[in-house]
Amino acid sequence: MGHNQKIKWLMCIASVITFIYLLYCTYETGKTFHHWIKYNEAIASPPIVYELHVTPNSSPEHAVPLGPYTSLAAVKGTKTLLISAYLEHRTDEKQVRVIAVVLRRENVAYRCLFRCQEKQLLSNGSASIHRDHFGFAYGTADIMCPLPSGCETPSSIAVTSAAANTTDDPNQEFLEVKNQQEKTESFPYNFTVCISTMFDFTNVLQLVQSLEMLQLLGVNRVVVYKTSCSPETQRILDYYTHKGLVEVIPWSLSRYVNVSRSWLPEHGPGELHYFGQIPALNDCLYRYMYQSRYVALHDIDELILPQKVTSWVELLPLLEKKYGANKCYRFENHVFPINFTLSPPASQSLPPQADWKNVPGVNILAHLYKEPVFIETRSNFKVIVNPRVVFSTSVHGVLKSQHGCTWIGWNIARMYHTRSPRQIHLTKEKLIYDGRLLNYSTHFTPAVNKVLRETGLLPSTDSL
Ligand SMILES: *[C@@H]1O[C@H](CO)[C@@H](O)[C@H](O)[C@H]1NC(C)=O
Ligand SMILES: *[C@@H]1O[C@H](CO)[C@@H](O)[C@H](O)[C@H]1NC(C)=O
Ligand SMILES: *[C@@H]1O[C@H](CO)[C@@H](O)[C@H](O)[C@H]1NC(C)=O
Numbered sequence: 001m002g003h004n005q006k007i008k009w010l011m012c013i014a015s016v017i018t019f020i021y022l023l024y025c026t027y028e029t030g031k032t033f034h035h036w037i038k039y040n041e042a043i044a045s046p047p048i049v050y051e052l053h054v055t056p057n058s059s060p061e062h063a064v065p066l067g068p069y070t071s072l073a074a075v076k077g078t079k080t081l082l083i084s085a086y087l088e089h090r091t092d093e094k095q096v097r098v099i100a101v102v103l104r105r106e107n108v109a110y111r112c113l114f115r116c117q118e119k120q121l122l123s124n125g126s127a128s129i130h131r132d133h134f135g136f137a138y139g140t141a142d143i144m145c146p147l148p149s150g151c152e153t154p155s156s157i158a159v160t161s162a163a164a165n166t167t168d169d170p171n172q173e174f175l176e177v178k179n180q181q182e183k184t185e186s187f188p189y190n191f192t193v194c195i196s197t198m199f200d201f202t203n204v205l206q207l208v209q210s211l212e213m214l215q216l217l218g219v220n221r222v223v224v225y226k227t228s229c230s231p232e233t234q235r236i237l238d239y240y241t242h243k244g245l246v247e248v249i250p251w252s253l254s255r256y257v258n259v260s261r262s263w264l265p266e267h268g269p270g271e272l273h274y275f276g277q278i279p280a281l282n283d284c285l286y287r288y289m290y291q292s293r294y295v296a297l298h299d300i301d302e303l304i305l306p307q308k309v310t311s312w313v314e315l316l317p318l319l320e321k322k323y324g325a326n327k328c329y330r331f332e333n334h335v336f337p338i339n340f341t342l343s344p345p346a347s348q349s350l351p352p353q354a355d356w357k358n359v360p361g362v363n364i365l366a367h368l369y370k371e372p373v374f375i376e377t378r379s380n381f382k383v384i385v386n387p388r389v390v391f392s393t394s395v396h397g398v399l400k401s402q403h404g405c406t407w408i409g410w411n412i413a414r415m416y417h418t419r420s421p422r423q424i425h426l427t428k429e430k431l432i433y434d435g436r437l438l439n440y441s442t443h444f445t446p447a448v449n450k451v452l453r454e455t456g457l458l459p460s461t462d463s464l
């Protein structure tokens with residue numbers, strides 16, 4: 001090789017390395033920017049509108065940029081709103097499932113635009129609207145996008161409307177395709193609880209109590225879809241986020257649709273059921289599908305307590321043995337009304353606790369009497385599922401799964417729902433004592449006190 005030729009070679013190699021490095025930098029900057037945005041949304045309280053439009057500030061001309069991705073995107077020329085995208089491994093034909101909110105009366109021919117390595121490929125998407133829309137104008141939908149041939153691992157996806165002819169839009173927003181790897185074992189979490197649509201939330205004491213109880217039950221992760229909350233609540237969420245228990249997903253669709261504050265159009269005006277609870281729950285199910293062995297879908301004022309064993313870790317093997325594996329397990333809803341504050345019977349005693357009176361919110365230990373069984377005991381049940389056998393979910397139970405659901409006997413486990421009364425004319429004589437929670441109090445009370453002290457909601461012991 002001549003001297004000149006050698007220099008040419010070296011220059012060539014150097015420019016390839018520089019190019020790869022620049023590409024990497026763009027990707028990292030994008031990721032950091034995205035995280036930064038997410039972080040700021042999470043700490044801003046209360047964040048009303050989710051800032052969504054993240055566009056790459058620079059992208060190398062010769063390569064398809066890898067990110068950043070948008071977290072929520074409107075499909076131009078339609079009323080469709082895209083929430084998130086997941087690779088679906090369980091169908092015969094591999095596809096990407098895009099969880100969306102759609103105007104039910106609008107008929108859209110969707111085009112899916114995939115980014116596969118350095119190619120962009122198209123396929124036709126088909127939407128199916130979940131049947132649980134509660135009569136609102138908008139509903140949750142899955143837009144299924146079959147993988148085009150030669151595209152096994154798409155990194156990101158955009159959905160457009162065929163009619164709008166926007167396929168070549170340079171500002172097209174792409175969603176990251178998550179769940180790239182299918183897994184059947186060794187998940188980082190055993191139990192994840194999905195808490196949907198936290199809004200105007202101020203119930204700090206019950207939040208801490210529930211999060212501590214959940215940990216005693218064996219829960220490793222709690223996902224909170226948050227619209228708005230008080231500064232004290234935010235402090236608690238930040239505390240648990242830092243500990244690794246909680247993941248907060250900022251959740252506000254209000255820029256795109258008028259969300260209802262209720263579950264029926266006649267109870268709360270709006271175009272979408274209850275702050276978009278259904279798309280949040282479905283997103284959570286898919287987000288944790290390959291991260292968590294089981295997923296529980298219930299609210300922060302609800303606790304599923306086993307009656308014969310102490311934790312969910314012990315409970316689930318029992319249920320699988322008795323009712324069959326991979327079912328969705330339904331737990332009865334028992335209401336503990338908060339407007340009665342009654343002491344336990346003389347034979348039982350409350351554990352010594354720090355003074356919780358000045359902490360805003362409900363103290364679940366003060367409400368150990370429940371309403372008798374009524375219609376909602378069975379209609380407002382909640383579930384624990386193996387997320388990998390579920391295709392779609394609603395508020396009370398799953399809509400579509402591989403193995404169906406089964407009721408869990410109330411003497412094996414049931415749900416303790418500490419809230420405003422549901423049978424409003426009951427007198428206290430009609431209420432039934434159920435002190436199961438007290439079985440946990442040796443660990444529970446000190447754990448709650450510790451968190452309240454560490455977050456400044458109780459004076460620290462040093463200053464006493
Ligand atoms: C997509 O749908 C259009 C009609 O909207 C049709 O012409 C085209 O062949 C379809 N493409 C594929 C790959 O099915
Ligand atoms: C889409 O737009 C391009 C120009 O942006 C045009 O050439 C093409 O004919 C349009 N296609 C349809 C189906 O309208
Ligand atoms: C998950 O549960 C198993 C018992 O089934 C236990 O050994 C393991 O430590 C748990 N993992 C976590 C992350 O809690």
Ligand SMILES: *[C@@H]1O[C@H](CO)[C@@H](O)[C@H](O)[C@H]1NC(C)=O
Pocket residue numbers: 254255256257258
């Ligand atoms: C929500 O409703 C109001 C009043 O009905 C309307 O002006 C507004 O455009 C709607 N917003 C969206 C995003 O649809």
Ligand SMILES: *[C@@H]1O[C@H](CO)[C@@H](O)[C@H](O)[C@H]1NC(C)=O
Pocket residue numbers: 339340420421424425
């Ligand atoms: C509890 O609340 C219901 C209505 O929410 C009310 O009718 C009832 O009188 C209340 N009971 C007490 C003891 O406050």
Ligand SMILES: *[C@@H]1O[C@H](CO)[C@@H](O)[C@H](O)[C@H]1NC(C)=O
Pocket residue numbers: 435436438439
């Ligand atoms: C739990 O508490 C009940 C009374 O509420 C008691 O009868 C039972 O023995 C306790 N169980 C355990 C395991 O501590």
